Amino acid sequence: MGITITNTYGTARHVSDTNPAHVTSCDYYRLPLVGTIAPGNPGYEDMVDMLKDNGHDIRPEGYGLIFLESEEFSATYIGSIEQIERYKRRPRTPVVSRPRRPGSSTSHATPSTRPSPTPAPA
Numbered sequence: 001m002g003i004t005i006t007n008t009y010g011t012a013r014h015v016s017d018t019n020p021a022h023v024t025s026c027d028y029y030r031l032p033l034v035g036t037i038a039p040g041n042p043g044y045e046d047m048v049d050m051l052k053d054n055g056h057d058i059r060p061e062g063y064g065l066i067f068l069e070s071e072e073f074s075a076t077y078i079g080s081i082e083q084i085e086r087y088k089r090r091p092r093t094p095v096v097s098r099p100r101r102p103g104s105s106t107s108h109a110t111p112s113t114r115p116s117p118t119p120a121p122a
Contacts, residue, residue, distance in 0.1 A: 029070050036084055065077070
């Protein structure tokens, strides 16, 4: 059973049972890069070699990639090109998240595809 904490922006973070400083996942991510890499693209062969060395399946047609990030956690999703193209075509309305605290590394609003958190009842 994991521990869930909520940051000052209302985003839940799931942390390790044994090390609460170790974030294992979160409920919402920014998607700074959604794309594909196919044979002939620079880096494709390096990616195939890396995946093979780690025992992962190889997709001869190429890969769909989504980089996910939050304040304390990041992950890479690797799927099919078709799946990523379908995701990129879906209708969406970007939402701007709340501005960061003054003095943080970035003090501007960040585009996001998630809804703003619902305020807690007073």
